[in-house]
Amino acid sequence: MKVTIFGTGYVGLVTGTCLAEMGNHVVCVDVDAGKVERLKQGDVPIYEPGLEPMVIRNHEEGRLDFTTDAAGGVAHGDIVFIAVGTPPDEDGSADLQYVLAVARTIGDHIDRYAVVVNKSTVPVGTADRVRGAVAEQLAARSSMVPFDVVSNPEFLKEGDAVEDCLRPDRIVVGSSSAKAIALLRKLYAPFNRNHDRMVVMDERSAELTKYAANAMLATKISFMNEMANIAERVGADIELVRQGIGADPRIGYHFIYPGAGYGGSCFPKDVQALARTAHAAGYDARLLGAVEIVNDTQKSRLFELLSGHFGGELKGLTVAVWGLAFKPNTDDMREASSRRLMERLWEAGAKVRAFDPEAAGEARRLYGERDDLQLVERPYQALEGADALVIVTEWKAFRSPDFTRVKSLLSTPVIFDGRNLYDPATVEEAGIAYYGIGRGRSL
């Protein structure tokens, strides 16, 4: 099939590549000429396991192309995806300017029936606005080309994006057009062979499904962080509590890890945007507000533990940080907890020496050259003469360190384990002071 994707970020690039992998002819359009040029050279600007070789192969085999030519892109696709960003507006609601700009571009150039598929995370009612924007441009050029708009939210996880895209656990399709649904069923058939994963519904329900999913996941995290904060104060170990509650199949073990707060480009903005949608509809979403507040407080937790340990005297200290990305297997640092920690450390006059397997380049892009940030190439290099080690991201490489070596390299042997990776007793037996999240010992 002929497919066009507007936006070559995490969602657009991964979707386009996976669709090309299944034999479709995919054209990816982006306004960022630099990105398009890099992609044409086989240089993938984001880190996502398995993505680069797949992009290169499909590009070389002629199924995947990149362009800034929006008119050509619209002309190519029988199915045209919108996968551009929906960042938070000043009031927290989703900023739809990029989505609507693409819709207008489609309306400007569409010349035969096409299905416009919105993959961006957008507030309820956006499918109607996209339909309106396309129709307005068509009317402006007195054209009567038929089209359908489908809401097809994306559930891939950064770090597992290719795998999620190739083996989705569900494909939500919101549409009232039988013709559009049939086309999407055909497009997604190769991803849908083992059993039917397609959940068909109306556009509004599809739009809300995406927000409900992210809000539920964010709620689980904030709930566990709240339990961790209680555990800390009453002398309980949240890691034991976690296993105790996870054993109940109604609760389950997934996604109930306490930590240094959630970040990334999705949970923070989507929880806020859903709260704004609710507010605009006359409903005060108090739970969502609490989820956000708990998370914001939690992002400062590591700094507070450090400050408490050093009696508020952080000036002149060097803090080793393991992990900058908002989660493992990505280089994405949007809203990452590491940023809150580093920024507060800098404010307090401390220096940061950081290691991340993939995000050093992103950190350099975000913060530039500065005296109080050193990015190192190997994990133990970060520790040499540092006053503390803080674990912010749970990369596999950090799970089982040589604690004897850690102790010998640190000038003050103390670990702040923001992801509860270690057994406190093991760390302490190695002669290193240990702070975790909610481990009954951090008062």
Ligand code: NAD
């Ligand atoms: P991103 O910021 O990585 O990429 C967006 C891309 O769109 C950029 O390359 C930008 O240059 C391009 N763009 C902007 N305006 C354009 C236009 N008019 N024409 C063509 N390209 C244009 O964003 P992302 O992380 O891929 O997210 C895209 C959407 O998908 C968002 O709504 C997001 O909430 C949602 N989403 C993201 C994830 C994720 O894990 N990142 C998961 C599910 C859903």
